[in-house]
Amino acid sequence: MPKHFPHIFTVKLSALLVCAVFSACGPRFDDAAELQKQGRFLKAAGEYAHFAGKNPSDPHTPDALLRSARIYSLELGLCERSRPLLERLARNYPAFKIPAPDFRRIFICPDYFPAANGSAWTYGDTQTSGRNARQELDIVSERKGVSEALYSLYAGTDLVTRQKRSYSFSDLSFYENQGGFKTNILEYPLEKGKTWRSRGAEGELEFRVEGTGLKIIVAAGEYDNCVKVRRRMQGNPAWIYEYYAPWTGKVLTAVAGPGYENRVTELLKYEEKKR
Structure with missing residues (x-):
């Protein structure tokens, strides 16, 4: 031994x-x-x-x-x-x-529309960076899974309209409720090619995830891992593209059709206010 x-x-x-x-x-x-x-x-x-x-x-x-x-x-x-x-x-x-x-x-990770109490988004028209038209969306309360929001539209410095909206989940669907219509705007998980249908103020809608992992640059900054969602009214030859960034929400809206896509509004500022 x-x-x-x-x-x-x-x-x-x-x-x-x-x-x-x-x-x-x-x-x-x-x-x-x-x-x-x-x-x-x-x-x-x-x-x-x-x-x-x-x-x-x-x-x-x-x-x-x-x-x-x-x-x-x-x-x-x-x-x-x-x-x-x-x-x-x-x-x-x-x-x-x-x-x-x-x-x-x-x-639901990442969250592509963090509708927490105190969150606020400011959008502006792309052409003039919000000098001609501006939209503000503020989450003013959150209770029992429903986020209440106030939407304001400005032409220049003049208030055009102010509306109440609400946002909520049902299973893995994220809904926007406005004007008496509850529209499923995001269907998780958001994977390329995924489709779903819902109804909005403009009529019957078809949604499709056109792209994921995208880099988008807007006035508010540069965002990675964005998703591109097509929103199209049934039977309409044109459609809308909405781009969402993780942990931020919608950052860009464009109008599009066969062979074209034009930016309309983009995020100017996003805030997560203290509760």
Whole structure:
């Protein structure tokens, strides 16, 4: 027997005793919770996921998966990491019920129309950067899943009209309610080629996601990973393109038809006001 064997054995035995007494040899749910409490979100999300992977039968594992997905999505905006965790949770732990609003907030990532209380958008005509025409949309309240908004249209400095609107989700559909019409303007997940139908003030509408992952430059700045949605009245030879940026909302509107596309309005400013 080598002379150093007793020393190695003692060290290994001591390490095993430390693991047994302090449970320090593997990921712990409480450690992840403490990291989350400290605001160390990236580390906490990773620890929750690591715990779930190492302890599939632990009663805390479904909650760990949910917490990890929630942090990645809502705190960090790392959507590509949150969705697989939710899918794993739904597949492996079907008895664990995720509240629908909670699931939607995590799954809809990125959010292409963050209609939170205090959000405000200012749009202007592209030709004069808003000097001739300007639109303002302000979310003034949020209650029971419905965001109430005030829409204002200006010609120069003169107020032309002011209307109330509201926004809400139903399952994975995002609706705009105005003038007595509840229109499904976004149908998640937003993937290229996806189509749906709805009804608006102009009549029966056909929607189609024409592009994803686009870079759009407007007066308010440069936006990556945008989606391009075609909004077309049934039977009309022309249509509207609406471009949405993640965590911002609509940034550009264009009128289009066979062989042409012209910008009409674009985002001048977006604010997330303190609640």
